[in-house]
Amino acid sequence: MPQSNKDSIGDPAHFVGLVGCGGMGLRHLYGLQALQEVAGQLPDGGQGVAVVAVCDPNRDNAEFIADNAEKLLGLRPDIYATQAEMLAAHPEINEIDITTGSASHHHLVVEALEAGRHVLVEKPLAATVRGCNLTLAAARKSGKTLAVAENVRRDPLNRLVKALLQDGAIGRPYLVVDYIATGGDSILLTPWRHQKETGGILLDVGVHSADLMRYYLGDITTVSGVTRLLEKTRYPSPDKAVVSEFFYKRWLPDLPDKVEATAEDLLSGHFQYASGAVGQWTIMQAAHSDKRNMRLIYGSKGVLELPPDRSGGPIVLRRDDLANPLKDQGLLDYAPSYRLDPLTVALFGESRPVNYQLSFEEIDRRLVAIELADFFEAVAAGKNPEVDGAEGRKAVAMVYAFFEAGVLGRSVTLAEVEQDQGMPYQQELNVLLGLD
Ligand SMILES: NC(=O)c1ccc[n+]([C@@H]2O[C@H](COP(=O)([O-])OP(=O)(O)OC[C@H]3O[C@@H](n4cnc5c(N)ncnc54)[C@H](O)[C@@H]3O)[C@@H](O)[C@H]2O)c1
Known part of the structure; x- marks a missing residue:
């Protein structure tokens, strides 16, 4: 078990565990750095955020993101192979930030919500509408915040x-x-x-x-x-x-x-x-x-x-x-x-x-900063994030509506796609994802 850093970071409002240490994991670190840079200019002084742990089955990627977290944010997070191990070792983590590839989103979101954590997950909310529906049900049951990291708007x-x-x-x-x-x-x-x-x-x-x-x-x-x-x-x-x-x-x-x-x-x-x-x-x-x-x-x-x-x-x-x-x-x-x-x-x-x-890098870190801050504020104030689970599902359903319409040979309503009623294209995906 790695040496924990959780006693050495003062008293931030938000203890974050980052799940997924690839390209978007790195971009979220840059976003957090952008937030830190402007905190002093905000009416409330910004929200204190500490990334205390990261996890990724790819150890090299986890080390890379931990190195970058230390460089960009001043604190080296602990490293784990799985979210479950990270959550067990860090009871102080109240927010999970998921930046893994889309096929793992539904499973990780549900696991974190069931463990009593608030969740921000990268777009898309899940790889199928059924996956989205599982995350929405888990959010309702847990009473925790579920936000989707949709930065472009x-x-x-x-x-x-x-x-x-x-x-x-x-x-x-x-x-x-x-x-x-x-x-x-x-x-x-x-x-x-x-x-x-x-x-x-x-x-x-x-x-x-x-x-x-x-x-x-x-x-x-x-x-x-x-x-x-x-x-x-x-x-x-x-x-x-x-x-x-x-x-x-x-x-x-x-x-x-x-x-x-x-x-x-x-x-x-x-x-x-x-x-x-x-x-x-x-x-x-x-x-x-x-x-x-x-x-x-x-x-x-x-x-x-x-x-x-x-x-x-x-x-x-x-x-x-x-x-x-x-x-x-x-x-x-x-x-x-x-x-x-x-x-x-x-x-x-x-x-x-x-x-x-x-530059694109500068635009990206600012937009990621805004979506992260919206999530932290929603958790702190107990209000809805701008892009919540229901909004995230609508975007996923909109894309799949084109696939389903093509297979069915007719126009489809967004309501039938969101309710996951007899959608043949996603049926194959749900089988591949273990959601059948
Ligand atoms: N908002 C945007 O502009 C934007 C841009 C790029 C990617 N994304 C989204 O970010 C997500 C990640 O994309 P990426 O480009 O960073 O992918 P990536 O492949 O670069 O990184 C994914 C990382 O997650 C790790 N991982 C996989 N399964 C895991 C698990 N169960 N637990 C922990 N870690 C796990 C992988 O080992 C990898 O390091 C995707 O959902 C993608 O759509 C959003």
């Missing part, structure tokens, strides 16, 4: 888009177009993202867009679409095209020469909002010789053209009554309700930014 520019829509900048929203093309036959960061039982690349990438499309315009009711597996063999990317390469560089040399993909890489179809607006969504993760991000929201008075996620802008507003498109301070006239919270202001340095210039 926390971007100040997404807060601005939401205000523009709410304040009527484009009139009544008619149509959302969300289109991503990238990937070719490259491995996206890790081999597991191409294995079906993890939900694969479409769930991994898609939950961000699904969450945002709901965040912007509310609940989605029906979906029709198809999915395909196009690139069955994938290879390490010949260039450094992935924006988050900085966080993964330690593992890139370990990538195999090739990966046999079982997970689909194209999703395309339509959906309908409860408001009556409609959406058109394509994720093409097998696009050769192309890299494209397009997100447009059309309304009765104009259109918003949105930048790629986590890029800093610009947002462009075109309206029938404007001679020229707006993309700078002028946007603020159409978003009078736009105000950021004190933490986001401290991290981004402005209360109403319309764009910003930061």
Whole structure:
């Protein structure tokens, strides 16, 4: 048993155990460092947080994250192979932060909640809707907080888009177009993202867009679409095209020469909002010789053209009554309700930014800081986190609705997907995950 550090860290409000010591585990450490940096600027002085233990069956990864925790946060956490061992050795841990690959989420979330801990879990909440439902039931039973680490909506520019829509900048929203093309036959960061039982690349990438499309315009009711597996063999990317390469560089040399993909890489179809607006969504993760991000929201008075996620802008507003498109301070006239919270202001340095210039690493650590702080505040105040289990499940259900619609050959309602009623595509995954 390693020497415990728990007596040497003073009196923080939050004792955290980190589960999963890969790329996202590292990114959460950077997020915590960003939180520490601005704590003094916050009205309440920020919440004291100590990562006292980490666990990962891969000992090298656990050592790497413990080293980085010491370097970035000033305290070396104890190391364990499993969450169960870590929880048993650290009764003072009140919050668990899960950053493992998606296939393990449901099991780890349920185990931590049943052990009486509050849980923040990386998106997606689970690899299938049934997995999500198990976590929601465990959260209800334990009375503990369950939050999903969905960082993209926390971007100040997404807060601005939401205000523009709410304040009527484009009139009544008619149509959302969300289109991503990238990937070719490259491995996206890790081999597991191409294995079906993890939900694969479409769930991994898609939950961000699904969450945002709901965040912007509310609940989605029906979906029709198809999915395909196009690139069955994938290879390490010949260039450094992935924006988050900085966080993964330690593992890139370990990538195999090739990966046999079982997970689909194209999703395309339509959906309908409860408001009556409609959406058109394509994720093409097998696009050769192309890299494209397009997100447009059309309304009765104009259109918003949105930048790629986590890029800093610009947002462009075109309206029938404007001679020229707006993309700078002028946007603020159409978003009078736009105000950021004190933490986001401290991290981004402005209360109403319309764009910003930061590297991906800097953007990422700020957005992760915001989602972590939201979780800690929710636990401390006994209130709901912004993205709770129910919200996390909606994003997972939205992605699977396209798979299910494709297999069933008809449109599906989000309600039937969320309730896990006779969904044939996920049945195979549930068997692979031991959830049948
Ligand atoms: N929000 C974002 O922008 C974003 C970006 C990347 C990844 N993610 C999410 O973060 C999660 C992790 O992705 P990643 O890229 O860091 O993967 P990764 O493969 O780099 O890291 C996962 C780590 O978890 C460990 N692990 C596996 N099973 C475990 C278990 N039972 N207990 C403890 N550790 C275990 C692995 O050994 C590995 O070290 C995924 O859910 C992914 O979707 C989110």
